[in-house]
Amino acid sequence: MRYSRLFIPTLKEAPAEAEAISHKLMVRAGYVRQLAAGLYIYLPLGQRVMAKINQIIREEMNAIGGQEVTMPVLNPAEVWQQTGRWDAIGDEMFRLKDRGGRDMCMAMTHEETMTWLAAHDLRSYRELPQIWYQVQTKLRDEARPKSGVLRTREFTMKDSYSFDRDDEGLDKSYQLHLEAYKKIYSRCGIKFYVVQSDTGMMGGSMAHEYMAPSPAGEDEVALCDACGYAANVELALSVPKTPNFPDGKYEEVATPEKRTIDEVTRFLKLTPDLFIKSILVMSDEGPVLALVRGDQTLHEKKLAKLIGPHRPAQKDEVKAALGVPAGFIGPMAHKIRKIADPSLRDGVYVAGANKEGYHVKGVKAGREFEAEFADIHAAVAGDACVQCGKPLRIERVIEVGNIFKLGTKYSAPLKANYLDENGAERPIVMGSYGIGPARIAAAAVEQGNDENGIIWPLAIAPYQVMVLPVNVNDGASMDAAEELYAALEEKGFEVLIDDRDERAGIKFKDADLIGIPWRVIIGEKNLKEGVVELKDRKTGVVAKVKVANAVEEIARKLVMEA
RNA sequence: CGGGGCGUGGCGCAGCCCGGUAGCGCGUCUGCUUUGGGAGCAGAAAGCCGGAGGUUCAAAUCCUCUCGCCCCGACCA
Known part of the structure; x- marks a missing residue:
């Protein structure tokens, strides 16, 4: 892609209302724009990042047998009334009436509709298990949207639902997701913890959350480096240090x-x-x-x-x-x-x-x-781990995903039953598993940035390489740049060529801000000596490589990293 | 929903306390010079001062109401 044709509105200054680093950088670097509180426009670069994250998610979901479906965003009240959530959920659900005066709502999650589908079209144990997922917009009238793309009122969510005959089957589906999610976050290149979590209002018996460490996060987790105990502080158990008690006279x-x-x-x-x-x-x-x-x-x-x-x-x-x-x-x-x-x-x-x-x-x-x-105190750093007694660490994190064992919480009220081998009707045992792709992107920026801008993990960067001719009016530079650009695209890499007639400083600053992992700088002097520079955004290390070897060298770096 | 802050050219801000009809930096456009880390000079365009009402000869500025945005907390299926 040619930079001159791409819409990348970069800003020198961060908008006044931005607080979180990821928010500031995603706005400054031209990835997103805010329309209203909690409502964001994804610009071309942001769109590419999201597409890449969603692609990774789809690949891993498909790999465990997940099947993608599309659900209506607009839902009739009835299904929500059947599970009791129409009343249980308050102002957080967007509600409206259709022209006939029927109560409707904007789906904030899809347990109801997914279970409705299962109730209608899953009949026999022979059809189980199933894993259905969607990557779609959900709406929640958040009391307080915040931190840029981290907590919004409209957001894309991948969620999947598993349908099994029994708890044993659910265990398997749960385990498949547990592992698939690890692969997803690893491939996206972010640091994360898997922690025990509260089942909350979702109901169910077991739940884990995937937490990406970042000061911009809204949650805290307790971690034990010695034995691996990891839990959301909402339920983390801990043993405070025992003081020396004075004598016990009353x-x-x-x-x-x-x-x-x-x-x-x-x-x-x-x-x-x-x-x-x-x-x-x-x-x-x-x-x-x-x-x-x-x-x-x-x-x-x-x-x-x-x-x-x-x-x-x-x-x-x-x-x-x-x-x-x-x-x-x-x-x-x-x-x-x-x-x-x-x-x-x-x-x-x-x-x-x-x-x-x-x-x-x-x-x-x-x-x-x-x-x-009963353990009712908030775990603090230095408390002893309940499993091994070693001191706990408390860390602030962004929740990037969660998995729940739902059991029959939704299948029972919606009568999602199946017939077993003996012809007996049984409720389907369900699990629900969510991922917030925008939060992955935000977490990646929170974890990867410096004073100059974003440093994307290669796997979710909008482009992998940037070809940067310093002077576009120099014929030799442009020829070399175009040649490199074409050759890299030919090899299947995602390349952005900065063909703008701008001063070098501007191009370098923009390149840093946007955060493309690799940059090839074509300068007049170097070119006369037959070399170009290959710069690693993350380390800042610059390597001079022969023009003739450039494509091969870049390809090697990209493949090595991927 | 409770507490706090802020709305002034596209962006970041000053002006408001002590009313007199709007200014700075960046960006944008034109020209010349410059050209490896956000250039220099000259010129230009661009603001119903968030909105409504009120006080006043006169309101960005004072008063009332209202809308929006951000932060802390509550909430977060």
């Missing part, structure tokens, strides 16, 4: 006006890990007292898994439920449900005395209070 201490852990620790000159933090929350079933260690943070998602949706109690609710002003609550002698983090099981702690202006020392689980124990 005594009341006056702590006037000292309410927060911070105030009390300073007042009593003790470290926060010797305290019990008592947090009252209001659940659908009434107030619940959550207990974590003073140096830890309650993880609301972990707690939600135990008690359902909840919110922190107001000051007057604390007083009403416990008869104690907030700031002096202790775990002793309340009749309400109490959930304590396991780190409180042993040891002797300081806690609120359930009496205004007082705390108590020497509080022991099983002696001063009883509670259900």
